[in-house]
Amino acid sequence: MPAGGFSGPAPSGVVFEAKITPLVVISCIMAATGGLMFGYDVGISGGVTSMPDFLSKFFPVVYNRVEDKKAHDSNYCKYDNQGLQLFTSSLYLAGLTATFFASYTTRKLGRRLTMLIAGIFFIFGVILNAAAQDLAMLIVGRILLGCGVGFANQAVPVFLSEIAPTRIRGALNILFQLNVTIGILFANLVNYGTAKIHPWGWRLSLGLAGIPALLLTVGSILVVDTPNSLIERGRFDEGKAVLMKIRGTKNVDPEFNELVEASRIAQEVKHPFRNLLKRRNRPQLVIAVCLQIFQQFTGINAIMFYAPVLFNTLGFKNDASLYSAVITGAVNVLSTLVSIYSVDKVGRRVLLLEAGVQMSISQVVIAIILGIKLKDNGNGLSHGLAIVVVIMVCTFVSSFAWSWGPLGWLIPSETFPLETRSAGQSVTVCVNLLFTFVIAQAFLSMLCHFKFGIFIFFSSWVLVMSLFVLFLLPETKNIPIEEMTERVWKQHWYWKRFMDEEDDEDRNAKKVGKISGYHNSQL
Incomplete structure (x- = not known):
């Protein structure tokens, strides 16, 4: 900074x-x-x-x-509960x-x-x-x-x-x-x-x-x-005073006037969730919902929730499994820093597509190792293969951390226009938490029934989401929000058909989009 x-x-x-x-x-x-x-x-x-x-x-x-060392339960099913x-x-x-x-x-x-x-x-x-x-x-x-x-x-x-x-x-x-x-x-x-x-x-x-x-x-x-929140609730003097404090200057009239106008226009939108379903907002809604579903079906939360349990399942001793989880956590942090550096340089699509290849290969390698070497009632993996599995898990985590992790939240926040942004964020968060719950509740049972095939399952989803990015996700790098319709949606081979007509509400939406800084619900 x-x-x-x-x-x-x-x-x-x-x-x-x-x-x-x-x-x-x-x-x-x-x-x-x-x-x-x-x-x-x-x-x-x-x-x-x-x-x-x-x-x-x-x-x-x-x-x-x-x-119970003498139990005949499958290695994959010990934690299924x-x-x-x-x-x-x-x-x-x-x-x-x-x-x-x-x-x-x-x-x-x-x-x-x-x-x-x-x-x-x-x-x-x-x-x-x-x-x-x-x-x-x-x-x-x-x-x-x-x-x-x-x-x-x-x-x-x-x-x-x-x-x-x-x-x-x-x-x-x-x-x-x-x-x-x-x-x-x-x-x-x-x-x-x-x-x-x-x-x-x-x-x-x-x-x-x-x-x-x-x-x-x-x-x-x-x-x-925030000044936006205070103005939204009618506390204009207090909002202006806070704006001067956080901007470090008394010359805040232009920004303050923009926020007041944004608040006025946004309050005219009586039914933001209904607006969200209108034809012109369908591309943003579909992309936001799909990104949240896909983010969970990469398999990342299955690994982050249950990393020690997963490593125990693979035959690691308790200390080794926790140690391996620490390694994946460190990789997660460092790779997120990569995203901060590169997201506005190489673009969203490049990061997502590259990560798709990396995640898919690492999951297939893990599945092959487990399928060949980890027997249902055996003693787990050898030391060398266990290290390979940890490396592959880290490879998977790193690619997620600089792509689907932050971008799954960032892209919806860039694409929703202001008058539906609050409602769009609610839908985004709800869909994300819903599918996080589904994966968390089902993973150990899926591991028991799919065995090593669980990684093939998630790898298949990575292929589907990569195709979605390739054909349906436009690039939003360095494009101002108010220009999204003209420079992104109307130029896209598929989504342009949803931008074919413009009524008074559409023109009003454009006006709202030009108000900077208000209700920008980026995640």
């Missing part, structure tokens, strides 16, 4: 004066802890569910199956439900208060999980964490987009995704250490989620709400 200030041009031609002020930096760092919390939740569950102490207390059937999968997936089902309420609070109560609500949900969820005495208490804790995820994923990216100067908005959106990967890595490191603490190491793993939860809660109390 460069020091000093710059002038960011608005799409309408007006130059907005803006500096990167300490208030902006601090606010964005505090808000991004929502991503840290989400990532920690993703990463911690897989390590905890592979800990013998945790399994013996809550899932004795699974514990006996794993520990619906209750164990519910421990992971309940968070995402709760997040899906909470998103509908979070959309309302983000709009009516503000981004800051919605982040505070998320932090409070996180704290209570952490307390219940760390103190859990039975499965019901454990699941309720996960549900509360899921509510926090729903509220945080709705409010934090909006907050980051609206608080940041225009020219670093994209980088700050990927900062949220970077914090998710850091949270996963932190969770894997914690699991690696607490696995050696008997019999309460799992409680420490779940309890340390309180650190990012407290950071988000305290941060949301200390930060200011």
